[in-house]
Structures are given as C-alpha cells and as structure tokens.
Amino acid sequence: MLRSIVLAAAAALASTAVHAQTLKIAVLGPMSFVQGENHWAGAEMARDEINKAGGINVGGKRMQVELIRADTNEIQSVSDATNAIERVITRDKADFLTGGFRSEAVLAMQEVAMDYKKIFLGAGAAHSKLGANVEASYERYKYWFRVTPVKDTDLVRTLFAVLNTIAQQIRTELKTDMPKVAILAEKAVWTEALIAAVQKNLPAMKMEVVGTWQPSATATDVTAELSAIDRSGAQLVFTILSGPVGISVGRQMGERNMKAVAWGINVEAQKEEFWQAAAGKAQFVSTLDTLAEVELTPKTVSFVKAFKARFKKAPTYNAGTYDAIMLLKTAIEQTGTTNADKLVPVIEKMSYVGAAAVLEFDKRHDPVWAPGKNTGIAVQWQDGKKVPFWPPNVKGMQPFKMPAR
Amino acid sequence: MYWLRWGWAELKNEVVVLPSRTLVLAWAAALLVLPAVYDDAYVLRILTMTCIFAIFAASWDLLAGYTGQVNFGHALFFGAGAYTSALMSHKLGITPWATIWAGAAVAMLFGALVGYLCLRLRGSYLSLATLAFPLIALGLLFAFPDFSGGELGISGVRRLMLTPTANYYIASISMLAIVFGLWQLADSNFGIVLHAIRDDEVAARASGINTPRYKLTVFAVSAAAAGFAGALFAHYLRVAGPSTLEVALSFQVVIWGIFGGVATIYGPVAAVFILYPLTEWLGSFKALGELRLLIFAAIVLLVLLFMPRGLTPWVRDKIETQCPRCKQRNGAWRSVCRLCGAALKAQVAGAQRLVGHQ
Structure with a gap:
C-alpha cells in the first residue's frame, strides 16, 4: 500500500x-x-x-x-x-x-x-x-x-518596385520610353484603392495606363477584356486578382498568344496547382509571392x-x-x-x-520593409515551373522572360 | 411581504406544477449562480456568446415561428445593431450603455423598413427577398469604407464591462429579460393574433385584424431584439465587422430555430444552448479536429429526422400531457387534469387509437 x-x-x-x-x-x-x-x-x-x-x-x-x-x-x-x-x-x-x-x-x-x-x-x-x-x-x-x-501598404511598395524593374526591361527590349500598361483588376472592394494608386502613380513612373478592365472575381471567360487589352497595344498587364479569374486570365492569355506580359497580384498563380489549372498555358504569368528556393x-x-x-x-x-x-x-x-x-x-x-x-520591427511592431531584408519576392511561371526573379540581387534568382515578338 | 407571498404562490401553482417550467427555472437559476461556483474564463466566454446568440435566435422565432414571416436575412438586424452601437461609441465617444439601445432602435427601424417593403410577399418569395437585404447592407458598407471600416469593420470598440464575469452577467441577464419578454408577448393576445396571421392571413383580415400593422410591429420588435444582441456582440468582441451581416449567420439562426422548435421562443434558445457549446466542445477534441462541423450537421439532421417539430416540443410531449378537455398542460405522471379534473392518460390514449383506426 x-x-x-x-x-x-x-x-x-x-x-x-x-x-x-x-x-x-x-x-x-x-x-x-x-x-x-x-x-x-x-x-x-x-x-x-x-x-x-x-x-x-x-x-x-x-x-x-x-x-x-x-x-x-x-x-x-x-x-x-x-x-x-x-x-x-x-x-x-x-x-x-x-x-x-x-x-x-x-x-x-x-x-x-x-x-x-x-x-x-x-x-x-x-x-x-x-x-x-x-x-x-x-x-x-x-x-x-x-x-x-509585411503590412498591406508595404505590399504595394513591393508591387511598384517589381513593376519598375519589369518596365525597365520592357524599355530596353522593346525600345520604348513609355511602356503601355493595362490594369486588369477583379471587381471587388479591396481592389479599388489599389487601382486608384496604380492609375495615379504610373505616369510619374513613366508608364502609360491604357485602360482599366474589371471582370468578376469568378469569371471563367475574359476574352472580351483580353481582346480589348490586345487592341490597346498594352505591353504589360497589371493584375489585381484574388479569385479563380486568375486562372482564366493565365489560360486565355496563353491561348491568345498575347505579347503583353502579366505582373501583379494573382493569388491563384501562387499555388503549385496553377499551371495544371490553367491547362499548361499560363506561360510568363508572374505574381507576388513569399518563399522560394533562393537565398x-x-x-x-x-x-x-x-x-x-x-x-x-x-x-x-x-x-x-x-x-x-x-x-x-x-x-x-x-x-x-x-x-x-x-x-x-x-x-x-x-x-x-x-x-x-x-x-526587424518598427514602432508599430510591424516588420520593417527594406530591399535586401524584407520585401517578399516575385515569381514567374516558365515552362510549368514557378521561377523566382525578384529581388534581382538575390542569389538563385532567374531572369524575367517576355513573350517572343 | 405581499410580494413574497405572491411569488411563492406563483412558484407553487404556476411553475413547479409543470416539469418544463421547473426545468426553465432551474436553468435560469443555474445561469445566474454559475460564476459563483465555476469562475472559468473560457466557460464564461462560451456562455456569454451563447446568451447573445440566444437573444438573436428568440427574436427570429417571434418573426418566423409565430408570424410565419420566415426571414432568411435576419443577420441584417444583428449587423445593424452591431454597427450602429460600434460607430456611435467609437466615433462619437458615447457610452456603450446608451449606444446598445441606439443599436436596437436603428435595427427596429430597419425591421420596419424591411417589413414595409415585404408586406405583400409571402412564403418563399418573402424568404428570398429578405435574404437580399443583408447583402445590400454589406454592399453599402463596402461602398463607404471610410465610414464603415470597409472589409475590416470597426475595431477597438469600447467594452461594456472589463471582467469576464461582469460581461457574462450583462449577457445572461439581458438574455433572460428579453427572452422572457418575447415569450410573454407571444403568449399574449398579440401572440394569438400572430398565430392567426401565420395560419390564415386572409381569414385574419376578414376577422377585422389589421394584419399589415401587426406584421410591421412584429418585424420591428423582432429586429430590435436582434439589434440589441448585435450591439452586445460588438461590445463584447470589440469588433463590428462584415461577419455580423454574413449569410452564414442568417442561416445559422434558421438552424437554431428549426432544431429547437419554432413558435415556442424557448425552443431556439434551448437549441443555441445545446448546439453552440456542443460545437465548441467538439472542437476541443484534437482527434475530431475538423470533423466537428460534420458531426454537428449529423446531430442536427438526426434530431430533425426523429423530432420533426424540433427538440423542445418533443421533450415537452414526453414530460407533459395536454388535457383533452381544457387544453391545459399537466405533468406526464398525472392521471387527471390539475385544473379541470378530466382523465388524462388511458382514456386519451384509447381515443387516439380510435381516431387512428377511423
């Protein structure tokens, strides 16, 4: 006992x-x-x-x-x-x-x-x-x-920083001073402030906004929007998409052999399954992301x-x-x-x-946004693989590619 | 002394004689005593939320159960109360003790407006129309983000009280008072008219009842109670966001209503007190994990399959019988009616069998 x-x-x-x-x-x-x-x-x-x-x-x-x-x-x-x-x-x-x-x-x-x-x-x-x-x-x-x-306003800073890098590449490769940008944003409240910011800041960044198109977040066909973007002569499509429309945009841009390249927010394109969902046609679609096999x-x-x-x-x-x-x-x-x-x-x-x-944290206990320290990354779909390309000075980054003209 | 005697007489003759009323009294007493014997912050949070949602569910039942105005957009009133109280408290600095009443008042106006717009609609058309209103409200909130806080809503809303126990008492006493008030209303002549409107509106009008006035009133009263619940919710969580207007919340209240038993007031309250803590309890089992919603759905389906009128009418029928002569309820153990002395058991069962054979 x-x-x-x-x-x-x-x-x-x-x-x-x-x-x-x-x-x-x-x-x-x-x-x-x-x-x-x-x-x-x-x-x-x-x-x-x-x-x-x-x-x-x-x-x-x-x-x-x-x-x-x-x-x-x-x-x-x-x-x-x-x-x-x-x-x-x-x-x-x-x-x-x-x-x-x-x-x-x-x-x-x-x-x-x-x-x-x-x-x-x-x-x-x-x-x-x-x-x-x-x-x-x-x-x-x-x-x-x-x-x-990083906080929402800093995410926008990353978007613009990458946009600037891509625009510079377009200027060099296409020999143009004012790259033409089409804004393709889903019809939702959260995109409105972003659209206004892009429309306001792009001319100062020496880019021309050729128009804004707003399909539904769940649209399965964006032919009308992409045809109009084609006709506008846009060289870059700035995407602000979180819904399944991101897949439709990727697939149909490939099907149409569009010469414009897509960059921006495309939540669907961040997923591993995106290439398959877009029927393997989302070549050169790029988006904001966080992690990849880069240093x-x-x-x-x-x-x-x-x-x-x-x-x-x-x-x-x-x-x-x-x-x-x-x-x-x-x-x-x-x-x-x-x-x-x-x-x-x-x-x-x-x-x-x-x-x-x-x-590192600021006085709001938010992570400090700083190139080389904390910005997030940009990735582009190339031949079925998600390839990181920004920030360019990071080891492991690969070149951003544009459709052949 | 008079009141004590009156209270004792009421307790002895009106409450203890019926098991259902005794159960309700025991439940109310347990609610009020609980923090003194089990002061667990988590349990108090769950019960505080339960009390808030119980008000919301009871308010839906007054409108849908008693009047037959099945509202699929009841979250509109909950959200209106939450946003009004949060905005007034947060932006104008008014004490939340005043703004929760303002929340209920604005919700009441919304109720009257929705009722007016839907006066000529019935059945599924009414339900579908009401479904649209919270969606319109959400659209308006998103259209004016500087005012409404947009997709994030209003945060940092002031609390009514600081301690979990005090917040619990605010919610539980409010719930008991409102639910009792709604039950009294439904049990009055007003409630009988509502029954008549639900069962046959044309006949009610032919009897000289001003049915539009009753329907508007019940929309307003029901909305005010839901708005009060919404305001309590906002000050308790310190957030009033789009989730208070979501379709899921509108359907949640319908599930509570049907599970507990419509046109009872206490039915949906019982449903919330069973289902809300049950979901939370299931979530505490790591092995069940994400299966809890599936289990929840299975329980709801089984109850509705075997108790088609809802849980509380089924339970009440098991523990009480109705006198065939005077229609008063009696404890199931009684053989003769406590009021008129009519036989309750064998004779009634025989009569039912006879009716069945015919």
Whole structure:
C-alpha cells in the first residue's frame, strides 16, 4: 500500500517536472484551410528542430516546445476565433501565441491576447490596423508583433518596385520610353484603392495606363477584356486578382498568344496547382509571392527544401510560424526568461535572420520593409515551373522572360 | 411581504406544477449562480456568446415561428445593431450603455423598413427577398469604407464591462429579460393574433385584424431584439465587422430555430444552448479536429429526422400531457387534469387509437 502511494507521488512529481520543462506555443489558424495547414506545418518544423537540438535554453534550463493546435475557424466565424484563443490561453495554458489569418478575426483575437498579456506573433493578417493599435495604445498592445507578411501598404511598395524593374526591361527590349500598361483588376472592394494608386502613380513612373478592365472575381471567360487589352497595344498587364479569374486570365492569355506580359497580384498563380489549372498555358504569368528556393537569407533554401521534402508541397507565407517560433527562441535565450514584459523590449530591438526575411520591427511592431531584408519576392511561371526573379540581387534568382515578338 | 407571498404562490401553482417550467427555472437559476461556483474564463466566454446568440435566435422565432414571416436575412438586424452601437461609441465617444439601445432602435427601424417593403410577399418569395437585404447592407458598407471600416469593420470598440464575469452577467441577464419578454408577448393576445396571421392571413383580415400593422410591429420588435444582441456582440468582441451581416449567420439562426422548435421562443434558445457549446466542445477534441462541423450537421439532421417539430416540443410531449378537455398542460405522471379534473392518460390514449383506426 505504502509502496503504491510512494510510486504514485513520484509519478505525479515526475509529470509536474516534465510539464514545467515544456514551453507551450499555441498555433492559431483556420486548420481546415490551406492557411491553417501552413501555420501548423511551419510550427511543426520549428518545434522539431528546437526539440531535436535539446529545446530552448531558458536561463540555463532546457525547455521542450509543445505545440497546441487551435482551429480558429476564423474564415467562417469571428466568434469561433475568439473562443479558440481564450481556450488555449485559459484552458491549455499556452505561454505564447502565433498564427492568425483573417484581419477582422485577428483584430478580435488580438484583444483577447492583450487582455492576458500574451505575446502574439502574427503570421497571416496584413492589415495596418493591427500595428496601428500598438502605436495608439502601446502599453496594452505591445505584446503583438507581426512576423509575416509585411503590412498591406508595404505590399504595394513591393508591387511598384517589381513593376519598375519589369518596365525597365520592357524599355530596353522593346525600345520604348513609355511602356503601355493595362490594369486588369477583379471587381471587388479591396481592389479599388489599389487601382486608384496604380492609375495615379504610373505616369510619374513613366508608364502609360491604357485602360482599366474589371471582370468578376469568378469569371471563367475574359476574352472580351483580353481582346480589348490586345487592341490597346498594352505591353504589360497589371493584375489585381484574388479569385479563380486568375486562372482564366493565365489560360486565355496563353491561348491568345498575347505579347503583353502579366505582373501583379494573382493569388491563384501562387499555388503549385496553377499551371495544371490553367491547362499548361499560363506561360510568363508572374505574381507576388513569399518563399522560394533562393537565398533571401542564408536559411531560406534549406527551409524550403526541408518543407517540400516533409510536406510534399511548397510553403506559403503562413508557414512564417516557423520564423515566429525561432525568433521567440532567440529572444528567450537572449533574456533567459519567458516573461512577456521582459521579452517585448528585446524583440523590439532584434534583427533576426529568418527563413523568409531579416526581421526587424518598427514602432508599430510591424516588420520593417527594406530591399535586401524584407520585401517578399516575385515569381514567374516558365515552362510549368514557378521561377523566382525578384529581388534581382538575390542569389538563385532567374531572369524575367517576355513573350517572343 | 405581499410580494413574497405572491411569488411563492406563483412558484407553487404556476411553475413547479409543470416539469418544463421547473426545468426553465432551474436553468435560469443555474445561469445566474454559475460564476459563483465555476469562475472559468473560457466557460464564461462560451456562455456569454451563447446568451447573445440566444437573444438573436428568440427574436427570429417571434418573426418566423409565430408570424410565419420566415426571414432568411435576419443577420441584417444583428449587423445593424452591431454597427450602429460600434460607430456611435467609437466615433462619437458615447457610452456603450446608451449606444446598445441606439443599436436596437436603428435595427427596429430597419425591421420596419424591411417589413414595409415585404408586406405583400409571402412564403418563399418573402424568404428570398429578405435574404437580399443583408447583402445590400454589406454592399453599402463596402461602398463607404471610410465610414464603415470597409472589409475590416470597426475595431477597438469600447467594452461594456472589463471582467469576464461582469460581461457574462450583462449577457445572461439581458438574455433572460428579453427572452422572457418575447415569450410573454407571444403568449399574449398579440401572440394569438400572430398565430392567426401565420395560419390564415386572409381569414385574419376578414376577422377585422389589421394584419399589415401587426406584421410591421412584429418585424420591428423582432429586429430590435436582434439589434440589441448585435450591439452586445460588438461590445463584447470589440469588433463590428462584415461577419455580423454574413449569410452564414442568417442561416445559422434558421438552424437554431428549426432544431429547437419554432413558435415556442424557448425552443431556439434551448437549441443555441445545446448546439453552440456542443460545437465548441467538439472542437476541443484534437482527434475530431475538423470533423466537428460534420458531426454537428449529423446531430442536427438526426434530431430533425426523429423530432420533426424540433427538440423542445418533443421533450415537452414526453414530460407533459395536454388535457383533452381544457387544453391545459399537466405533468406526464398525472392521471387527471390539475385544473379541470378530466382523465388524462388511458382514456386519451384509447381515443387516439380510435381516431387512428377511423
């Protein structure tokens, strides 16, 4: 009897000790969707890498990383997202939080995380408001950091930077001073500010806007728009597309043998399945992206290769949970504590070399946009492969190609 | 002392005599006592959300269940309340204690407007027309992003209270008060007229009932309750966004209504109290993962298959019987009616069999 009591007590003590040596990180994402899958996959890679190396050194004590998978269902319900974050904080006793995707839901989750003073490393929502909260009310929102992507206004800076590079190539190859640009944006609210910005800034960038076409986001036939773009003599089609229309544009530009080349946002073209979906005709379609097998940082190539080997697909930007957790590890080892208030000033001053970018934070706790450090990349579909071509000075980038004339 | 005596008499003669009422009393008491015995922040959050959605579901039932105006766009009123309260509180700096009433008032106006525009529509035509209104509202919100916050909505909305317990009490007491109020309304002469309009509007009009006035009133009252729920939602989550107007929310309330049992008020409330925590509970099992929505759908389908009138009427029929003479309800264990003394069990069952053979 006595023996069994002693054994039980020892087991209880042992389990407490194991628990105490674990650092719990909650991964919040819409797990039924590709965004959540990537949140989880990136976090798993970080966890396994850290635990294999012995864990995180917290003031001389090694702590293993334990992940908590939290399905926020945020694409369908904002209240589900807040319930999920409350559960991982109060029930699962998460020490840190990462993930999030839909800005409206992340804003609501941010409130809960800040109530509990938990460090929340965002890896999906781009809206500026999340960072604006930090600036407006620092003491409350200082626990929020956005790891990826760069905020929405910085994404536009990348779009224009790449556009400028392509325009320069068009000027050289086609011997023209004012490249003609057609704007092809899906009919949606989110595209309107972007269209206005493109129409306003292109003349100053010595480009001529020949027209704006706005098909439905779900259009399966864009023949009318592409015919008109052909007739306008456009050399570049600036795409602002998030819906399935991106596939139709890619396929039909190829079918029509268009001489104009497409650049911009085309969410469908970021996916691995795009080439097949566009019936192998989306030659030279290019889009904004985040990760590829290029040396954005010394860690990028090995991360992307390891991710592909493990999950049989390329990572999306939501796999930035990897960088978030590795950054957290560095900050904890630097300070020797898991205390959020002590970690915040350290993360603020960090310059962390991640897999997707060199992460430095501004006063809004947004990642600093800087060429050579953190801009995102541009990719172009060439003969069935997604080929990265921008920023041009990065090792591994390949030339941007134009249709033969 | 008089009130104490009156309360005791009511409790003894009107509540404890019926199992359904005893259950409701126990449930209400449990809701009010819960934070004192189990002060878990997560549970309180789930129950706070449950209470808010229970108001929303009950408001739908008054309109769709009692009056037969099956609204497929009820989220319009929820969203109108949420946005009005959030905008007034956030942009004008008015205390949320005032703006939640303003949210309900604006939702009521929306209700009257929708009711007026749909006065001549019935059945599926009415349902389809109402489906369009939240979509129009969404379009307007997106058309004026500087005012509405566009696709992000209004965030950083002020809280009503700071602690989870206080927020829980705001939601639960509001829910109990509104649901009881709606139930009383539905149980009054007004409710009988609504029944008449649903069952045969032409006959109701022929009886001298001003049916358009009743329909407009019920649209407005139902919308006001939904708007109040929306306002509570916005101040609790601190966000009022397009999700408050989404079609999914409009259909969610229809599921709650039909699952719990329409034209009861308490039915949809019971449905929310079962289904909302159940979905959340299923989500806490990592093994179930993303299957929780499938399980949820299966449970709803099974209940509707075996309980076609909804869950609460089925349960009520099991624990209570209706007197064939005076139509009053009695506990299932009684053999004679508590009011008129008529036989309840064997004779009624025999009569039912006889009717069946004919």
